Amino acid sequence: xTKTRASGRTVGxxxxxxxxxxxxxxxxLWMIVPLGMTLWFSFQRxxxxxxxxxxxxxxxxxxxLLTDPALWAAMGNTLLLVGWVLAxxxxxxxLLAVLFxxxxxxxxxxxxxxxxxxxxxxTVSALVWKNMMMHPSxxxxxxxxxxxxxxxxxxxxxxxxxxxxxxxxxQWLPFALLxxxxxxxxxxxxxxxxxxxxxxxxxxxxxxxxxPHLKRxxxxxxxxxxxxxxxxxxxxFVTTSGGPGLATTNLAYLIYIRALLDFDVGTxxxxxxxxxxxANIVAIFLVRMVAKNLED
Amino acid sequence: MTTLSSKTAAxxxxxxxxxxxxxxxxxxxxxxSVALVIFFPIFWMILTGFKxxxxxxxxxxxxxxxxxxxxxxxxxxxxxxRFALNSVAVAFGSTFLALLIAIPxxxxxxxLPTKRTKGTLLWMLSTKMLPSVxxxxxxxxxxxxxxxxxxxxxxxIVYTLMNLPIVVWMLYTFFKDMPKDILExxxxxGASTLQEVMFLLLPLTLPGIASxxxxxxxxxxxxxxxxxxxxxxxxxxxxxxxxxxxxxEGLFWAKLSAASTMAIAPILILGWMTQKQMVRGLTxxxxx
Numbered sequence: 001x002t003k004t005r006a007s008g009r010t011v012g013x014x015x016x017x018x019x020x021x022x023x024x025x026x027x028x029l030w031m032i033v034p035l036g037m038t039l040w041f042s043f044q045r046x047x048x049x050x051x052x053x054x055x056x057x058x059x060x061x062x063x064x065l066l067t068d069p070a071l072w073a074a075m076g077n078t079l080l081l082v083g084w085v086l087a088x089x090x091x092x093x094x095l096l097a098v099l100f101x102x103x104x105x106x107x108x109x110x111x112x113x114x115x116x117x118x119x120x121x122x123t124v125s126a127l128v129w130k131n132m133m134m135h136p137s138x139x140x141x142x143x144x145x146x147x148x149x150x151x152x153x154x155x156x157x158x159x160x161x162x163x164x165x166x167x168x169x170x171q172w173l174p175f176a177l178l179x180x181x182x183x184x185x186x187x188x189x190x191x192x193x194x195x196x197x198x199x200x201x202x203x204x205x206x207x208x209x210x211x212p213h214l215k216r217x218x219x220x221x222x223x224x225x226x227x228x229x230x231x232x233x234x235x236x237f238v239t240t241s242g243g244p245g246l247a248t249t250n251l252a253y254l255i256y257i258r259a260l261l262d263f264d265v266g267t268x269x270x271x272x273x274x275x276x277x278x279a280n281i282v283a284i285f286l287v288r289m290v291a292k293n294l295e296d
Numbered sequence: 297m298t299t300l301s302s303k304t305a306a307x308x309x310x311x312x313x314x315x316x317x318x319x320x321x322x323x324x325x326x327x328x329s330v331a332l333v334i335f336f337p338i339f340w341m342i343l344t345g346f347k348x349x350x351x352x353x354x355x356x357x358x359x360x361x362x363x364x365x366x367x368x369x370x371x372x373x374x375x376x377x378r379f380a381l382n383s384v385a386v387a388f389g390s391t392f393l394a395l396l397i398a399i400p401x402x403x404x405x406x407x408l409p410t411k412r413t414k415g416t417l418l419w420m421l422s423t424k425m426l427p428s429v430x431x432x433x434x435x436x437x438x439x440x441x442x443x444x445x446x447x448x449x450x451x452x453i454v455y456t457l458m459n460l461p462i463v464v465w466m467l468y469t470f471f472k473d474m475p476k477d478i479l480e481x482x483x484x485x486g487a488s489t490l491q492e493v494m495f496l497l498l499p500l501t502l503p504g505i506a507s508x509x510x511x512x513x514x515x516x517x518x519x520x521x522x523x524x525x526x527x528x529x530x531x532x533x534x535x536x537x538x539x540x541x542x543x544x545e546g547l548f549w550a551k552l553s554a555a556s557t558m559a560i561a562p563i564l565i566l567g568w569m570t571q572k573q574m575v576r577g578l579t580x581x582x583x584x
């Protein structure tokens with residue numbers, strides 16, 4: 001196959017280059033320029049409120065950031081947010097995928113309803129949950145709690161991070177469901193039937209056939225969600241603004257505060273570098289997986 | 297003996313595990329309950345949009361006299377249409393640009409592959425994994441200096457670049473699925489590359505291109521990091537407009553709901569229509 005093409009390769013190579021030039025150049029610029037600037041700023045003294053103070057800062061910004069308790073609070077919140085949302089969406093998504101794979105009346109419509117939250121813009125989902133669902137006196141959850149005789153929870157004051165987790169999980173559960181449901185469709189029904197004939201119960205089938213089959217899709221869900229969840233922003237912006245105190249400030253929100261509220265470009269950039277490193281650790285695994293898939 | 301063995305075997309056999317009808321009824325109830333619980337906030341939002349402000353904060357009830365008051369007020373008082381227009385311009389503008397840049401690139405990858413094709417493709421995907429917040433500072437400063445802050449053009453540029461990797465990727469998978477013989481035949485008949493693309497490739501892969509475009513529209517429409525940070529009023533799309541309801545002064549749930557319903561309705565419907573292609577684009581083909 002390569003031999004027959006060999007003659008046209010150099011010409012083809014040139015054409016390939018020309019055709020790809022626009023996309024590659026733009027993406028290269030989009031990546032290199034801001035990345036370089038972030039890196040550069042992170043070593044500079046640069047605060048928009050103090051125009052006189054400039055110059056090379058060495059590791060000052062990093063030192064300042066790494067010794068700032070706010071960073072560690074934000075890192076902790078980021079980890080909790082990512083961890084909890086992942087746990088809820090992956091476990092929930094797997095169970096829901098099994099459920100929605102079964103035959104039942106109106107399954108198509110039920111599936112469509114269940115994946116809907118994924119298509120709702122983040123500012124809408126956050127505000128609908130904050131107000132109509134979680135409002136301490138007029139929200140639906142408060143009404144439900146009171147109607148069964150429980151005290152209403154003031155979600156955003158007493159459980160701020162949990163509230164954010166619930167909102168974000170509600171948005172991403174449908175994503176996990178959608179991906180895992182697609183993966184379910186390639187499950188070999190004959191194998192399931194054979195296992196059933198051999199006397200395997202539904203639980204055994206789930207653990208020994210379904211789950212191994214979904215392994216790969218589950219890891220894809222985990223990695224993609226991690227990349228997006230590391231930098232959750234809008235949901236925090238419209239509900240808690242990172243508060244009370246720093247209770248719901250994650251890394252993305254801390255960088256936003258440093259950059260656009262404190263105008264401290266240097267420190268914000270150092271934070272940006274940390275966020276990029278964290279995301280890249282996940283991205284390496286994801287790219288490797290996609291690459292493997294390209295080969296088959 | 298026979299009764300004993302049939303007894304132990306019975307619960308395990310397919311038909312004996314309770315009646316299939318009972319199982320189906322149970323699954324129907326369970327499946328629908330789960331779906332309705334997940335969908336409930338959206339349903340409640342749609343309902344609240346048709347209430348008056350005082351009915352919106354009253355005890356939850358399904359019985360009320362529906363009104364279009366909030367819909368009117370959202371338009372009259374805050375100019376909903378202006379923000380919707382920004383969303384449309386930004387989502388479709390960036391999608392059009394992304395397709396324009398991505399089609400030649402995907403064509404080259406699918407039909408003129410070289411040793412580097414795979415590497416280029418993976419590199420493009422990896423740029424998608426760069427967290428936006430990591431480049432917030434430089435983008436903000438560049439936009440400020442060249443006057444792109446709070447402009448539609450600025451957002452269009454960001455969204456085009458943001459979606460470009462996914463668009464190239466999806467187009468590549470659609471182009472690759474196309475039988476090569478057809479293009480070969482066209483070339484035999486003396487079609488130039490441009491003719492080949494215009495009259496053979498594009499018409500034949502139109503469904504794929506359309507769903508790629510839809511995914512890009514959906515992603516741009518719902519994007520809320522850049523829209524909140526790069527726009528203030530002139531170019532603010534719906535994501536940023538809805539965020540303006542977060543101010544703690546007073547509760548305007550009915551208006552929030554009416555505006556939200558209008559903002560998500562088109563994308564919800566597009567999303568329902570393109571579920572399958574969504575999976576293809578969002579997982580970079582890692583899940584089939």
